Amino acid sequence: MGKTKITIDYSKCGDGVGIDPRDCGKCLQVCDPAVFLRHETLSVPQDPIDPQTWRITAVWLDLCNHCMKCVETCPQGAITVS
Amino acid sequence: MKHGAGGKWYLNARNYSNDLAKEMNMEQYLTDQWRMFETVFIRKIMGTSSIGLGYKLKMPIIGRVIRWNAEKMIHSEAKNRNPLRADGHFGQVLPLEDAKLVFSELAAEPIIENYCMCRAMQRGIKEVCCFNFGVLSGVIEKLPRFIPKNTKLRLDREEAIARLEEHNKNGKVATVWFQPVPYINAICSCETPQCGGLRLRTDFGLKSVYKAEYAIRVDPDKCQGCRECIGMCQFGALKFSPTLNRVWVDPKKCFGCGLCRHACNFDALQLAPREEFPGLKGLY
Numbered sequence: 450m451g452k453t454k455i456t457i458d459y460s461k462c463g464d465g466v467g468i469d470p471r472d473c474g475k476c477l478q479v480c481d482p483a484v485f486l487r488h489e490t491l492s493v494p495q496d497p498i499d500p501q502t503w504r505i506t507a508v509w510l511d512l513c514n515h516c517m518k519c520v521e522t523c524p525q526g527a528i529t530v531s
Numbered sequence: 532m533k534h535g536a537g538g539k540w541y542l543n544a545r546n547y548s549n550d551l552a553k554e555m556n557m558e559q560y561l562t563d564q565w566r567m568f569e570t571v572f573i574r575k576i577m578g579t580s581s582i583g584l585g586y587k588l589k590m591p592i593i594g595r596v597i598r599w600n601a602e603k604m605i606h607s608e609a610k611n612r613n614p615l616r617a618d619g620h621f622g623q624v625l626p627l628e629d630a631k632l633v634f635s636e637l638a639a640e641p642i643i644e645n646y647c648m649c650r651a652m653q654r655g656i657k658e659v660c661c662f663n664f665g666v667l668s669g670v671i672e673k674l675p676r677f678i679p680k681n682t683k684l685r686l687d688r689e690e691a692i693a694r695l696e697e698h699n700k701n702g703k704v705a706t707v708w709f710q711p712v713p714y715i716n717a718i719c720s721c722e723t724p725q726c727g728g729l730r731l732r733t734d735f736g737l738k739s740v741y742k743a744e745y746a747i748r749v750d751p752d753k754c755q756g757c758r759e760c761i762g763m764c765q766f767g768a769l770k771f772s773p774t775l776n777r778v779w780v781d782p783k784k785c786f787g788c789g790l791c792r793h794a795c796n797f798d799a800l801q802l803a804p805r806e807e808f809p810g811l812k813g814l815y
Contacts, residue, residue, distance in 0.1 A: 452586055471655075474656075483725045486569070486652055487569065488570045498673065499675045508573065509734070512734060
């Protein structure tokens with residue numbers, strides 16, 4: 450099997466549009482190996498003490514089991530795994 | 532206890548002192564680190580981020596360079612350390628008894644208990660189980676996302692011990708942290724795989740967390756084979772043998788946290804100093 454790729458459509462979740470990953474976070478909890486990371490978005494200027502724009506990034510890609518639970522669970526349909 | 536006498540770095544009182552924190556200019560350093568801690572795994576460090584780290588470490592030659600660089604960074608004692616990379620930030624597992632000793636005699640006040648960042652960033656769950664002390668407490672108190680809503684932030688030593696014991700018996704591994712070495716300012720209640728530190732150790736073999744100064748022994752005469760302890764072990768060190776109708780330990784996998792003892796009703800599990808296990812010499 451080749452390398453796992455997980456993409457998140459930031460026009461549907463995070464970065465201040467769509468839903469706020471701090472309110473949802475379903476992908477974070479449904480993933481057994483905890484592949485995802487929720488962090489402040491670096492590409493926009495933020496209040497360093499209390500950043501308000503957050504996104505999810507799939508970090509630990511090699512640990513993904515391809516169970517597809519994140520894809521099924523995401524209420525925005527923002528996640529693709531290949 | 533004579534300060535600084537033991538071989539255990541976390542029993543050296545100097546490592547907790549406000550003088551050391553001042554000398555190291557910790558307030559500014561830790562503010563820079565904690566303001567953006569959640570981004571440590573997505574930042575490019577020497578040209579590469581932690582995204583797909585497992586794949587990167589498997590690359591021939593390059594993988595070995597990345598591993599070498601990562602270890603160097605985790606254990607860095609250089610003068611020009613970078614807070615955004617969490618340079619010099621590593622820890623060690625410790626059993627409840629030693630963690631209590633840190634709270635009762637060593638940790639610099641104020642002691643706070645705040646939301647665990649690792650669970651928040653990797654599970655989206657805000658859980659109050661992370662203890663910080665000394666200068667770091669003041670730094671975290673200024674960051675709204677770490678401040679618990681329904682529990683007390685500042686704790687006295689007895690309260691901290693009681694809370695830690697609760698977490699430990701609940702199945703969370705106590706760990707003590709340099710942040711950065713040699714300043715000690717945190718005891719966490721960790722759980723794999725959503726602990727940033729344990730993740731690097733258990734999934735990628737990086738020495739971000741050392742095993743405790745102890746390992747577990749099973750008394751074969753006392754063990755009744757109920758297997759309750761196995762569910763407590765986060766490191767896969769305990770196995771059940773149907774043939775022997777008892778539990779046995781793989782000492783090389785044991786991190787010496789002592790959690791399994793909380794589940795045993797027959798007093799069959801005992802922690803022993805790591806040096807008493809000839810096969811574990813130098814293995815931390």
